[in-house]
Amino acid sequence: MSLVADEKKSTAEYRSERPAWMEKPRTVTRVAKALALALTVAVVVVPFWVVIATSFAPGQQLIDNGGWALWPQEWKLDAYTSALSNGTTTRALFVSLGVTVVGTAFSLVSTVFLAYALARPGVVGGKPVMLLILFTFLFPPGMIPSYLVVYSLGMVDTYWSLFLPVMVNVFNLVVVRGFFQGIPDELYEAARLDGAGELRTLFTIVLPLSKAVIAVVGLFYAVGYWNDFFRGVMYLTDTSMYPLQTVLRGYVSQGDGLNQGLTDEGTLAQAPQAMKMAIVVIATVPILCAYPFIQRYFTKGVLTGAVKS
Known part of the structure; x- marks a missing residue:
């Protein structure tokens, strides 16, 4: 039983190892990837959220903010209606x-x-x-x-x-x-x-x-x-x-x-x-x-x- 368990463990460890030609990622690399991913998500999500917030914002807030709103002061359905x-x-x-x-x-x-x-x-x-x-x-x-x-x-x-x-x-x-x-x-x-x-x-x-x-x-x-x-x-x-x-x-x-x-x-x-x-x-x-x-x-x-x- 121990031999089977050891064999399974070694197989799992072998599968989890990275290829020999691929270096283990450093902390700086991981942080850079996380920042790049967060920036990409922000670039995609923020404009879409501004569109949604502007559609629900009251008219006076849009006039005061130059036509855009990051968060509606009051959620209104007037534009959709x-x-x-x-x-x-x-x-x-x-x-x-x-x-x-x-x-x-x-x-x-x-x-x-x-x-x-x-x-x-x-x-x-x-x-x-x-x-x-x-x-x-x-x-x-x-x-x-x-x-x-x-x-x-x-x-x-x-x-x-x-x-x-x-x-x-x-x-x-x-x-x-x-x-x-x-x-x-x-x-x-x-x-x-x-x-x-x-x-x-x-x-x-x-x-x-x-x-x-x-x-x-x-x-x-x-x-x-x-x-x-x-x-x-x-x-x-x-x-x-x-x-x-x-x-x-x-x-x-x-x-x-x-x-x-x-x-x-x-x-x-x-x-x-x-x-x-x-x-x-x-x-x-x-x-x-x-x-x-x-x-x-x-x-x-x-x-x-x-x-x-």
Whole structure:
């Protein structure tokens, strides 16, 4: 028993030892790393906290402090009430939610089917199609050709223009394809021996094993659709169809937003800086709420899918 215990102890000690080429960190090094980490966290957290505090601060405090607040003297919801009661922000919020949900669903279905087809050996035209897809990744189309294509398809001033032109992302496609290629060939052969077709193999074997990469790619798509403002400016002329990020961009960059039809005089009567920060918080919180549920899939999904191309 003692020999077994000693062997386990020596194994544990061996595993805990640092490699021979790696020096033991000194106290100064540890302190420097801790300070660097604390500084990085502060650089990220402090501006976001200032945005939140400003959105809740009363108007007089913002006027006295030059438009910003580090801690509200009184926590008020006036900015959020005004932002959500004028109709424009609320409508834009629902537009962004709809585009994000529908666009992510379309993108995931298209990416999964295309990646599965390109991952299987012997597909007719598989290599030329893959090269064509990679070519679009290296040489993306310009703004004017993209607009002409969308215009020729009659999608200008429609919600389709907000997600159909970018429905398949090449990077996400390559990641999913690499993940599918990493699945053992024995599973595909066993499915064929059982008489399963390609669709049945995809839904019963491949997809259950690919939850991690699908979750990560789905989050990438959702964040992309939610944060996009440029396509709203480029393809939509009706401001009532604007998604939330386009409204936020117009309101923050234009200041008053009256030229864009994004606010009204009742809204401008409130503290404008608090209104801006409230819309920023409204536009940021949904993604922050979704991220913790997907975070645990990041390492497994991205690294495993990127090992094989």
